[in-house]
Amino acid sequence: MPEESVYDSLQKEGVSRRDFLKLCGVMAGAMGMTSMPPLEKSGLPSSLDVTEAKSVERIAKAMETQPRLPVIWLEFQDCTGCSESLTRANAPTLGNLVLNTLTIEHHEALSAAAGFQVEEAKQQAMEKYAGQYILVVEGSIPTGEHAAYCTVGGRTAEMILEEAAAGAAAIIAIGNCAAFGGLPKAKPNPTNAASVLDLVKDKAVVNLPGCPPIPEAIVGVITHFALFGVLPELDKLNRPMAFYGKTVHDRCLRRPFYEAGKFALTFDDEGAREGWCLFKLGCKGPTTYNACASIRWDSGLSFPVQSNHPCLGCSEPDFWDGPGFYQGLSAPINRPNATAVGAAAAAGVVAGVAAGAANKAKKKQANEKEE
Amino acid sequence: MMQNPTFIRGPFFQAALLIFVAGMLYRLVRVLMLGWSKDNIPPMGSKATGVTQSYLKGLLIWPFIPWVKNTFSKNPVIYLAGGLFHLSLFTIVFFGAPHMLVFKSLLGFGWATIPLPIVDWMATAGIVAMIALLIHRLTNPVLKLISGLPEWLNWLFVFLPMITGYLMTHHLFLPYEKIFGLHVLSVSVLLIWIPFSRISHFMFYFFSRTIHGQEFGKRGVKP
Numbered sequence: 001m002p003e004e005s006v007y008d009s010l011q012k013e014g015v016s017r018r019d020f021l022k023l024c025g026v027m028a029g030a031m032g033m034t035s036m037p038p039l040e041k042s043g044l045p046s047s048l049d050v051t052e053a054k055s056v057e058r059i060a061k062a063m064e065t066q067p068r069l070p071v072i073w074l075e076f077q078d079c080t081g082c083s084e085s086l087t088r089a090n091a092p093t094l095g096n097l098v099l100n101t102l103t104i105e106h107h108e109a110l111s112a113a114a115g116f117q118v119e120e121a122k123q124q125a126m127e128k129y130a131g132q133y134i135l136v137v138e139g140s141i142p143t144g145e146h147a148a149y150c151t152v153g154g155r156t157a158e159m160i161l162e163e164a165a166a167g168a169a170a171i172i173a174i175g176n177c178a179a180f181g182g183l184p185k186a187k188p189n190p191t192n193a194a195s196v197l198d199l200v201k202d203k204a205v206v207n208l209p210g211c212p213p214i215p216e217a218i219v220g221v222i223t224h225f226a227l228f229g230v231l232p233e234l235d236k237l238n239r240p241m242a243f244y245g246k247t248v249h250d251r252c253l254r255r256p257f258y259e260a261g262k263f264a265l266t267f268d269d270e271g272a273r274e275g276w277c278l279f280k281l282g283c284k285g286p287t288t289y290n291a292c293a294s295i296r297w298d299s300g301l302s303f304p305v306q307s308n309h310p311c312l313g314c315s316e317p318d319f320w321d322g323p324g325f326y327q328g329l330s331a332p333i334n335r336p337n338a339t340a341v342g343a344a345a346a347a348g349v350v351a352g353v354a355a356g357a358a359n360k361a362k363k364k365q366a367n368e369k370e371e
Numbered sequence: 372m373m374q375n376p377t378f379i380r381g382p383f384f385q386a387a388l389l390i391f392v393a394g395m396l397y398r399l400v401r402v403l404m405l406g407w408s409k410d411n412i413p414p415m416g417s418k419a420t421g422v423t424q425s426y427l428k429g430l431l432i433w434p435f436i437p438w439v440k441n442t443f444s445k446n447p448v449i450y451l452a453g454g455l456f457h458l459s460l461f462t463i464v465f466f467g468a469p470h471m472l473v474f475k476s477l478l479g480f481g482w483a484t485i486p487l488p489i490v491d492w493m494a495t496a497g498i499v500a501m502i503a504l505l506i507h508r509l510t511n512p513v514l515k516l517i518s519g520l521p522e523w524l525n526w527l528f529v530f531l532p533m534i535t536g537y538l539m540t541h542h543l544f545l546p547y548e549k550i551f552g553l554h555v556l557s558v559s560v561l562l563i564w565i566p567f568s569r570i571s572h573f574m575f576y577f578f579s580r581t582i583h584g585q586e587f588g589k590r591g592v593k594p
Contacts, residue, residue, distance in 0.1 A: 247547065261486025263468065279468060280481070287548045318377060328472025332555075333381035335477060336389055348393035352400025360404065 006226075007064040024059040027223055062227040069226035070125060070133040073107040074164060076150050076157040077184045077193060078139025080109050082175040085212035086219070088298065105133065108152075119153045126167050134225060135168035137161065140177040140184045141199060142191035149191040161199060170204045170225055171196060174218060176314055179207035179239075186320035197238065206231055207238040209290075211314035216295050217243040237317070239289065248311050249285035251293035254278065264308075272308055282326040284313030376552030379559065387559035388477075394566025395574065402578065414589035421588015422581050429580060448507045452500040459497030460529075463490055463536075487540070494537050501530050521568055528564045531557035 010020055073083070104110065105125035111118050126133070139157075142149040147156040165171060173196040176182035184193035197205050208217055221240055224232050232240040249255065257263070257277040264271035264278055277283070285293075288311050292303040305311055310326070313319040323331040336344075434454070437443040443450045464470050468484040475481035505526055508514045535554040538544060545553075565571055 259487050261468065261484060261489075263484075265481075280472060287551065321377075323380075323476060327476050328469065330469035330472050331476035332384045332388075332473065333377060334385040336385050340385075340389055341392060344389040344393040345396050348396030349400050351393075352397040353404065355397070355401045356404025359401070 004068060005064055005066060006068055009068060010063075020063075021060060024057075024063065027059050027220075027227075059227060066227055066229075069222075070105045070129040071136055071222065072105055072122065072125060072133050072164060072168075073110075073136040073138065074160060075108050076137065076139035076141050076161070076178075077191065078175065078177055080138070082138045082178075082210075082212040082218070083107070083109050085210075085215045088215055105129070116153070126164060130167040132169055133167065134222060135164050135171045136174055136222075137171060137178045137196050138174045140181050140191075140193035140195060142184070143194045143199070144192050146190070146192040158199065161196070165200045165203055168203060170206065170231055171200060172206045172208060172218075172221060172225075173197065173238075174208050175213060176209045176211050176319065179209040179237075180317040182211070183320055185318075204231055205238055206234065206240060208243075209237075209239065209315040209317075211312075213315070214243065214291055214295050214297065217291065235289070239315070243291045243295075244289040244315065246289065246291070246294070247286055248288045248290055248293045248305070249283075251291075252285055252305055253293065254305055267308065275308070278305060278308070278310040280328060281310045282324065282328060283310035284316070284319070284322070284329050285311040286329055288313040288316055290315040376548055376555070379552045379556045384555055384559050387562040391562040391565060394563075395571065398566050398571055399574065402575065410589075412592045415592060416588045416590030418585040418588045421586070421590075422584035425580055425584025425587055448503060452503040452507070456497050456500040456504065459493045459500065460533075462493050463497070466490070491540065494533065494540075498530075498533055498537060501526070501533065505530075524564070525568055525570055528557070528561045528568075529570065532561055 007020060010023075015023075075083075106118070106122040108118065111121075113121065139150075141157045141161055143158055147158045150157040152160060173179045177184060177193075178196050181189075181193050181195045181198075184191055185195070195207075197207065206221055208221060210217070217240065220242065221232060224230075224240075232242055235241055235244055237244075249258070252258075254275060254277045257275075258279055262271065262274075262276040263280040264274075264276045265280055266272065267281065279285075283305065285305065292311070293305070296303045296306070312325050313322065321333070323329075323333050323335075433440055437450060437454075462485065465474075466483075466485040467490045468487070471481055471484050508518055508522070508526070532554060535550055535557050539547060539550040539554055544550070561570075565573075
């Protein structure tokens with residue numbers, strides 16, 4: 001099976017050369033490619049290394065020569081929202097490409113089979129493609145004595161991940177839960193949830209955070225690895241720069257209102273109706289790195305801020321534990337409660353009275369001496 | 372700690388706020404316990420009128436005709452740069468949108484704010500004024516003589532929040548969230564420092580104005 005190229009299998013499905021080239025163009029866009037990765041690293045034939053070649057041609061060549069890539073998709077403490085996101089990728093052919101052609105060998109939610117059958121199929125796929133497959137992880141992993149909070153087929157998520165990671169060529173942590181721990185890791189973290197990067201230290205891990213991540217980002221990264229054999233350029237949190245290089249605030253369509261000081265103060269005031277900036281309603285856009293404002297959702301239809309809701313910051317670590325979704329971005333994360341303020345005030349007053357009394361005694365003494 | 376803005380924006384800032392509250396109350400009680408001087412002989416004029424006049428003149432008259440005052444003609448740099456710095460700081464701290472949101476989250480109510488470009492110009496003016504004041508302090512022989520470590524620290528701890536805030540709004544040098552952390556860190560340091568330094572004059576200014584106003588109002592003794 002892996003000997004068959006992506007183009008071969010598409011041809012079998014009746015995709016014309018014209019449609020194939022169109023698809024390559026869409027993919028170049030989806031991968032956010034303005035420049036190509038260095039060829040020597042990707043292990044492609046050197047005949048491809050034509051510097052003037054446009055990215056679309058490169059992708060077409062790669063799809064004609066590269067074997068299909070098996071993907072194993074694991075779900076742990078998740079809501080399947082990230083899989084749902086993938087099935088709504090911008091171009092239908094593109095989602096189809098990842099779901100069918102690139103061979104998702106194992107995906108619990110999308111699998112027709114169930115029970116031990118599907119477990120067995122997974123084991124076979126992992127043996128057959130050892131060292132070649134992409135491992136996609138969705139959801140966080142409970143660890144330590146709480147590992148039993150997530151088990152599949154009688155084994156804990158921790159064990160399943162360890163086994164699957166060993167034979168993976170690369171790992172993609174999809175969604176905030178897999179990338180940073182997400183909702184399960186929010187205080188007080190009852191399941192002792194961890195992210196993929198917390199547990200897997202010896203493999204290349206790409207984080208695609210978001211709740212869910214933008215489907216174009218999922219498709220873009222999987223196809224990038226499938227075609228070029230290397231991962232795209234990553235930032236400090238292992239997120240692909242092509243999608244997570246700019247903040248939501250940077251590209252926001254309401255940015256001019258921020259600069260002009262025009263803010264919506266409630267969700268039904270004049271500012272909200274006029275489409276003014278949502279900063280005062282708690283928008284986390286300025287600290288959130290994601291492509292929502294440029295790629296948008298549902299085929300570029302809209303994104304939260306455009307639909308009059310502040311950005312929650314779902315592609316950033318620990319976004320559940322911030323000052324609150326509707327508190328300003330600048331608001332302190334911990335607000336002192338009345339008891340703490342009272343105790344501090346009392347301590348101040350007591351210390352003040354003590355110092356004042358000492359001063360008084362000193363004054364009295366000095367006066368007595370003078371007399 | 373620099374790597375973790377969440378810690379700075381959370382527990383560290385909270386601790387700084389509590390230290391600020393405790394420290395300011397400590398200073399206030401200590402000063403109040405020094406006692407108010409008694410009039411051994413009843414004064415001729417009204418002390419209340421003196422206090423009122425002193426505040427009205429200080430806030431509404433002298434700032435608009437500064438040249439009649441010695442403070443201005445003898446030290447124009449201090450008067451102008453100092454005035455500009457105070458105005459800039461007051462405007463930005465209370466009427467910059469992100470700052471108002473901090474107060475709103477702590478107090479539960481908010482107020483109108485000023486557009487970013489105006490705040491930005493005020494910030495630039497404030498920073499330039501602070502640098503002018505530093506140069507003045509470094510070059511003026513008398514000021515140099517009376518400047519010890521606390522005075523230099525006063526300048527530094529006030530300047531750091533201003534410069535980090537400016538870098539943050541202009542997206543310079545570091546990623547936004549890192550400078551955000553540094554900004555909150557510098558503000559926290561300032562909050563801890565204020566009660567134990569002369570920056571506490573924002574509170575004690577009102578004591579001196581009141582006491583002086585009352586003295587002005589006495590106008591001799593009743594015959």
